[in-house]
Amino acid sequence: MTHIAAPRTDAPPPAKPTRDHDEENFPVASVLLAREVRPKVMAFYRFVRAADDIGDHPTMPPAEKIARLDLMERGLDDPRTAQPEAARLHAAGTGTAEARRMLSAFRQDATKKRYADWAELEDYCTRSADPVGRMLLRLHDSPAGAIPSADALCTALQLLNHLQDLVPDRDSLDRIYLPEPWMALAGGEAAFFRPDNPERRAVLDAALDRVESALDRAADLPRRLTSRRLALQSTVTIALARRLLARLRAADPVTGRVALSKPDFARAFAGCLGLGPSDAAIVERRVGRAGSSFARGMAALRGERRRALWAVYAFCRDVDDIADAAMPEAEKRRFLAEWRAALREPRDAVSRELAWARERFGVPVAECEAMIAGMETDAADRLRLPDAPALDLYCRRVAGSVGAMSVRIFGAPEAEGFGLALGRTFQLVNILRDVDEDALRERVYVPLDMLAHAGIADGPAAEIVRQPGFAAICRDLAERARAGFAAAEAELPHFDPKALRPARVMMWGYRRLLERMVARGWDGARVRPRLTKGEKLRMAAQALGVPGCG
Structure with missing residues (x-):
């Protein structure tokens, strides 16, 4: 059983969000969404960002993190709460169920540092990312058939973030979102993070293959949605995810930061009207890339x-x-x-x-x-x-x-x-x-x-x-x-x-x-x-x- 130290009262709370919505890898409440929807999305984002920052605080003890996250969850239970992020969420009238599920992932972040297999990692993503997509689907009265595709997209985005941040997560939080047996194939954790290890590339590519599989499952999401605006944002998000995937295949996130550029965002927004490539086009690209x-x-x-x-x-x-x-x-x-x-x-x-x-x-x-x-x-x-x-x-x-x-x-x-x-x-x-x-x-x-x-x-x-x-x-x-x-x-x-x-x-x-x-x-x-x-x-x-x- 994991030992959790007693809460500290002198641990400094996160003074302000570590990033804002326009600094995230992928669109949060872009202009593609309807004006009346954006405040609801932002209220949800502010709550989740505050909770995530607690889970990712580099010096706060695990018990203190869990205590603060429990306090945020109690705010979800009380519409009259004084807890500011929860109060804004109640005022928006949506997202409390999804926020509660995400809190379970942030609590896990307080104590869990390593993962045993890909299924464990995917389970974490179903709680730390998939609720975001489900909240957006519900806000837009989307059909139930869109849920699997939305879940796949959110899981893919979370996995990309984890692979992108392998080094900072390990350095600042002693946390690695890549299963230990996978790193063992490159010589173990210490060897995996050695800059000159040539065996790391194959392990990274295997993980990126799983991300690509998730993006292929998400490919039909824009065409399943009844909201044109949400379909457009989904198209942009998938395009950006595929671009980041390509960048991570071409570069090594252990030896240097791999990130999207402003031109990447511009191209993704410019190409969103077609609602993404068809299944046949995706397959054609896969064949062309193989060159056999x-x-x-x-x-x-x-x-x-x-x-x-x-x-x-x-x-x-x-x-x-x-x-x-x-x-x-x-x-x-x-x-x-x-x-x-x-x-x-x-x-x-x-x-x-x-x-x-x-x-x-x-x-x-x-x-x-x-x-x-x-x-x-x-x-x-x-x-x-x-x-x-x-x-x-x-x-x-x-x-x-x-x-x-x-x-x-x-x-x-x-x-x-x-x-x-x-x-x-x-x-x-x-x-x-x-x-x-x-x-x-x-x-x-x-x-x-x-x-x-x-x-x-x-x-x-x-x-x-x-x-x-x-x-x-x-x-x-x-x-x-x-x-x-x-x-x-x-x-x-x-x-x-x-x-x-x-x-x-x-x-x-x-x-x-x-x-x-x-x-x-x-x-x-x-x-x-x-x-x-x-x-x-x-x-x-x-x-x-x-x-x-x-």
Whole structure:
């Protein structure tokens, strides 16, 4: 049980708010809101700011903080209170229930310094931030269906503030809003905050991925609101949040302050009339940012087919990013389980687009579940496959599923077997290409029985891939991949060539990578093969059907 010292009577109260509404990261009571609403919002803000400043006071003892917060809550109980912030809130006639919930978070701030997992951190955000959105929804008579999106936005804003303020929170309050097991992946708390620690970036990016997921869940909020003014403010807030997210991805909040600029605010307000990008536009941006060879294959499609394939790709990219992220295995499995639930009840831009694609082109949900199952394999802290059937099952899940989904979107559902087989071949190429990178994650996809047959015992992944017999196994897998490409080439004439043009484009690129690895070999240094600029241009030309580029 946490020990709380007796209250001090000489602790100085916060003399004035640490910041005003126009100094916050995101709009509080901007001119976008109706004039009659703004005083109500400001009364709520003043109460919450005063309470938050108590919880964040750098020298006040925990018991004194809790006593002062209890006093503020008693003011919420009494409409005739002399407590000034509570009196203004009563006069405004709104917000006392939401303020009470936020007080529970500020009390927690008085004693809780570290977090055990992401769920604990999210629970804090549901009490320290989500009530703000709910109060605004209620003030504007918003439909109940907007609540999940508003909650996601408020949680995302709070997480961004925490990541932005990692250093000042730790220095002045000995408080860190990033779970301890996450920091452990960068060497522990002290190492995480060491300015020259290169492992911190991956942990920060994993946390920012969770923020982006929350913003994707919030993306439809402006379109769910009946109040045009609140919709406009929501659009501005989401745009600013995405801009701060981008800044935190590009810079390190541990080595320097990362903040929004005046031009960021100007652009967000200037672009608010469109109520933000559509789900399809959000997915398109995600695909463009990834810049993969899969995206080049998608260039062969137009209209709804391209949109559907983008959705499939964004889904695959999202679950793959979870499996590869620098976060504890238990967290990865939790987020993958959330994706399983989202297949039934879409909750964000990507899952809504995927649901549309499934409905429009008859993509089986079982194939999406197979992909998630494959990512659950990848989520393990230490990955080993026992035998060849386990490797085949893994390839079937993570790549065959993509093939089975894609051929339906291409307009050739009869080619499902072709898609499954080609997907397996692509995955063998991926495994061969990434043996050293995977070893750094303690992943070995070469089955243990193949290793044993080559006289290689199980052990640290980095040692396995350096064993003399490992190169021979890679050469054997490369021959299997070559045979897979040859079989696919022989089977292609049995299907509509135009429909399967994207598959042919990708097959060309993957075969080039494989042949480059075969020529390089697997002994000694294994430089990662890449397509040249000319080869990428040729793939683009193939996708467009330019004669002579097939």
